[in-house]
Amino acid sequence: MKLAFALAAATLFGTGAYLLLHRDLVRVVLGVVLISQAAVLTLIASGLTRGAAPIYPLTERAVSDPLSQGMALTAIVIGLAVTALLLVLVLRVVESFRSREIDDVAEDEAEHDAELEQRHGREHDEEEAAAR
Amino acid sequence: MTALALALVVPWAAGIVLALLDGRRRLVGWIAVAVLAANLAALVVLATQVLPDGRVEATTGNWPTGVGITLRADALSVLFALLSSLALLAATVHEVLDGVRERVFPGLVVLLATGLSGVFLTGDIFDFYVFFELAMTAAYILATYGGTRRELGAALVFTAVNLLGTFIFLLAVAGLYHVTGTLDMAQAAARLARVDPNAAILIAVGFFAAFSVKLGLFPFHFWLPTVYTGARPAVAAILSGGLANIGAYGLLRFGGQLLPGELELAHTALIVIGCASILYGGLLAVSRRTSSEMLAYSAIGQVGYVLVAVGVGGQVGFAAAILYSVINALNKTLLFLTVQMRGALVGAAFAIGAFSVAGVPPAAGFVGKLELFRAAADSPAVLALFVLGSALSFVYVFQIYQFDFWRGERTGPPSTWPQRSLIAVLALVVLGVGLWPEPLLALSHDAAALLAGTAG
Numbered sequence: 001m002k003l004a005f006a007l008a009a010a011t012l013f014g015t016g017a018y019l020l021l022h023r024d025l026v027r028v029v030l031g032v033v034l035i036s037q038a039a040v041l042t043l044i045a046s047g048l049t050r051g052a053a054p055i056y057p058l059t060e061r062a063v064s065d066p067l068s069q070g071m072a073l074t075a076i077v078i079g080l081a082v083t084a085l086l087l088v089l090v091l092r093v094v095e096s097f098r099s100r101e102i103d104d105v106a107e108d109e110a111e112h113d114a115e116l117e118q119r120h121g122r123e124h125d126e127e128e129a130a131a132r
Numbered sequence: 133m134t135a136l137a138l139a140l141v142v143p144w145a146a147g148i149v150l151a152l153l154d155g156r157r158r159l160v161g162w163i164a165v166a167v168l169a170a171n172l173a174a175l176v177v178l179a180t181q182v183l184p185d186g187r188v189e190a191t192t193g194n195w196p197t198g199v200g201i202t203l204r205a206d207a208l209s210v211l212f213a214l215l216s217s218l219a220l221l222a223a224t225v226h227e228v229l230d231g232v233r234e235r236v237f238p239g240l241v242v243l244l245a246t247g248l249s250g251v252f253l254t255g256d257i258f259d260f261y262v263f264f265e266l267a268m269t270a271a272y273i274l275a276t277y278g279g280t281r282r283e284l285g286a287a288l289v290f291t292a293v294n295l296l297g298t299f300i301f302l303l304a305v306a307g308l309y310h311v312t313g314t315l316d317m318a319q320a321a322a323r324l325a326r327v328d329p330n331a332a333i334l335i336a337v338g339f340f341a342a343f344s345v346k347l348g349l350f351p352f353h354f355w356l357p358t359v360y361t362g363a364r365p366a367v368a369a370i371l372s373g374g375l376a377n378i379g380a381y382g383l384l385r386f387g388g389q390l391l392p393g394e395l396e397l398a399h400t401a402l403i404v405i406g407c408a409s410i411l412y413g414g415l416l417a418v419s420r421r422t423s424s425e426m427l428a429y430s431a432i433g434q435v436g437y438v439l440v441a442v443g444v445g446g447q448v449g450f451a452a453a454i455l456y457s458v459i460n461a462l463n464k465t466l467l468f469l470t471v472q473m474r475g476a477l478v479g480a481a482f483a484i485g486a487f488s489v490a491g492v493p494p495a496a497g498f499v500g501k502l503e504l505f506r507a508a509a510d511s512p513a514v515l516a517l518f519v520l521g522s523a524l525s526f527v528y529v530f531q532i533y534q535f536d537f538w539r540g541e542r543t544g545p546p547s548t549w550p551q552r553s554l555i556a557v558l559a560l561v562v563l564g565v566g567l568w569p570e571p572l573l574a575l576s577h578d579a580a581a582l583l584a585g586t587a588g
Contacts, residue, residue, distance in 0.1 A: 020296065025288070032295050039302040046310035068309065071258050075302060078265050085272060086291055093288050096281050105285040109358060112282065120421045 005045035012038035025090045025100045032086060036079035043072045135181060136190050136203055136253060139174035139213070143167055143246040151239030161228035164238030168221040171245055175217055179210045183578070189255065202316055204255030208454065208579035212381045213252040215458050219373030219465040220245050222558055226469050227366035229551045234277055241370065244270035251378055257305055257315045264301070264378060268294055271375050278364045286362030293355040297345035304338030307331065308390075321390045329393070336394035339386045347379030347435045350409035360428035365471040368424065372431050373465030380435070380457035383442050388450055388583040395445060402443030407517050409436030414524030418531070424471050426532045427464065430489060433521060434460045437504055440514060444507045450580035452503040455572065459500040459565065463488045466558045473547040473555065479537040481559035486529035488562050491522050496565035499573065 012034050019031030047068030052059060054066035094100045097108065146167040153160045182188050182205050191200040205213075224241050232238065247267025254260050272294070275287035309315060311331050312323040324332060341352070348356035360368045387395040395402075413433020420426040438460070441453035467485040470478050484495055491501035501522060508514040536542050565572055 020292070028292055032292065032299075035296065035299045039299045039306070042303050042306040043309075046306040067315065068306075071306075071309070074258070074262060078262070082265070082269060082295060085269065086295070089272070089276070089284070089288055089291055092276070093284050096284055105288065108281060109285060116422065 001048060002045065005041060005048070009038045009041040009045065012041065023101050023103055025093065025102060028102070029083065029086050029090055033079070033083050036075070036083070040072050040075045040079065043068055043075055046071075135174050135178040136188055136205055139171055139178055139249050139253065140203075140246060142174065143171045143242050143249065147239055147243035147246055149239075150242055151236065153235075153239070155232050155235045155238040158228070161224075161232050161238050164242050165221065165224055165228055167242050168217065168224055168245055171249060172214070172217045172221055175210065175214050175249070178205055179214060182206060182210050183575075186582075198316075201259050202255035203253050204317070205253050206579070206582055207575060208381070208384065208582060209252040211454065211458065211575055211579055212377050213249050215461055216248045216252070216374040216377050217245060219461055220248070220370055222465055222554065223366045223369040223373065223469065225554055226369070226551060227364075229548065229554065230366075234279065236273060237277060240270045240274050244274065244370065244374065248374055248378070252381060255317050257308060257317060257320065259315075261298070261302060261305055265298060267375060267378065268298060271371060274367050274370065275359055275363055277367050282362045283364075286359045289355050290359045294345060297342045297352075300338055300345075301342035304335050304342065307335045307338065311335070317385070317390065324390055325393070332391060333394055333397070336387070336391045336398070339382065339391070340398075343379045343382040343386070344405075345379075346382070347376055347438075348432050349379075349435055349439060350405060350412050350432065353409070353412075353432045356432060357425065357428040360431065360468075361422075361424045365424075365468050368427070368471070369465045369468035372427075372468060373461045376431070376435070376464075377457065377461055380438050380453070383439070384450060384453060384583060387442060388445075392445075395442070399443045399445055403440050403514060406436045406439035406441075406443060407514065409433060409439065410517060410521040411436075411524075414521050414528070417528040418524055420528070421532070421535060423532045423536055424468070426528055427467055427471070430525065430528060431464060433525065434464075434489070437500075437518070437521070440518075441504055441507050447577070447580045447584040448503075449507045450583050451573075451577045452500075452507040454576040454579050455503050456500040458572065458576070459488065459496045459562075462496060462558075462562050462565065466555070466562055469558065470555055472542075473551065474542045475546050475552055477552045477556055478547065479533075481555045482533060482537065484559040484563055486533055488566070489529050490526040492526075494563060494566055496562045496569070498566055499569040503573075503576075 016031045016034030016038060019027045019034065022028060022031070047065035049065045051062040051064040054063040090100065093105060097104050146163070150160060150164055150167070155161060178188065187204060187206040190203045191197050192203065193200050220241060224238070227237065244267050247263045247270060250263030251260055251267060254263060272287060272291040275290045276283055308320060311327045312320045314320050314323060344352040360372065363371065410433050413429050413431070413436060417426050417429035417433060420429060438453050438457050441449050441456060443449070463485050466481065467489070470482045470485070488495035488497035491497040501518070504518060505515065508518060
């Protein structure tokens, strides 16, 4: 059972990491979702015990570990909220850049840097000229 | 106990209400400031209770101890909570005086304060994750504050990278629960000593990667310059003065208290990464000509000192790491807030911050550097690197000071006097810590003794 969980979590994490490295922003979001699912699976697997559902009043039999289930539930809820937030962010980026490729966002940044560099270079040249 | 609950509940409840109101209205902004001040006051009261007794504990929801989530305040957590609360308060006052531009700003800052207080005051590892995520989620949205294309692009990078960091943290939490069977920090620390070293090393690496992403240490720093230069000054001050404290606190709490054996094992690696961070940050900061870019790279360099001190370890090393993170957060809050301001008073405040970053006597940075030198006294190579790093930081801060204030490259309307007096107050705090460092020194030594005590 542990092996199955480990394999599943590893596959999810690997696929997620692969998608995260993509240029398409929607795939990046999907990558984050898959990695969050890998984390949830690992949380479940961290307390794998056999037993009755841990609901009060408890019966005589042993119950399964409620803590890892609680953690997994919390992680799922937080993961959902964060995914929604990330999607909104991507939507706003798509609207303002008219593109969903990370390259275009990076290009914008690079242009800004080049502009700054150029301005500073020009100022530096002027200073040199003034000093001479 | 009451102060502990109030420090969390007040900003939490107020944050939810404030998120529904229009933050562009002056009144809402000032309510947020009042809530943050209340949070700070509760933390001060908590500190007065914690420091004589050692710790204050509470179990939430009337559960028996050991079942419910534990809230625990000791010297280390109170110090970091106070610091972050102060940074957030200063940045919010600054932004409210300037006029808030988006309706969500006050609510988000208050929720961020809740998350930070929770992270520092919890004694439960999964609860740490929940508050951590609360603080981070607020920060992701704050990073878009301003709403132009640059901020959006920066926020996207920030969110994607840091989400990966939090999920790695979650994986490490799952591993920790699997090997120890507990989520309580004190219990986990006791049980981890008997755990198979291979598993413990894997868990330690997970925690280290997660907190390094948060701190912006050298190999994990790639997101940081874009975000810090893209964001508005108040947001940059909140991120570097408040949020980055999670990274330093996490390294100390999880490395120093929970996994001391693994920390010792990795001490050479930590010192090497820290030194790389100092050099990389320093060299790139020297090559920058705008203050926000310089500060962003300087942030990468300054956390390198903290990591080196953590790597040195022991009471002296931890004390230096704590003290330097506090002073660094104060410096960065002050300097980032001055980025878009003009005037003689602002120039003087910037100079005090610059002295502090470079570690020149009257300012607080000198005390921090002194402790660092004491911690690294045994290895000449690290000492030489500290001297080189300090020299670099001296060059980059005063180069920017010269560009911005002597040649008057800062244009735009002069800042209003309330904003300027806020900056002056912050500068006086930095100066005051340098002139009378005794309380902060004693506090960080207490906190370090606590960490080192549980370690051995």
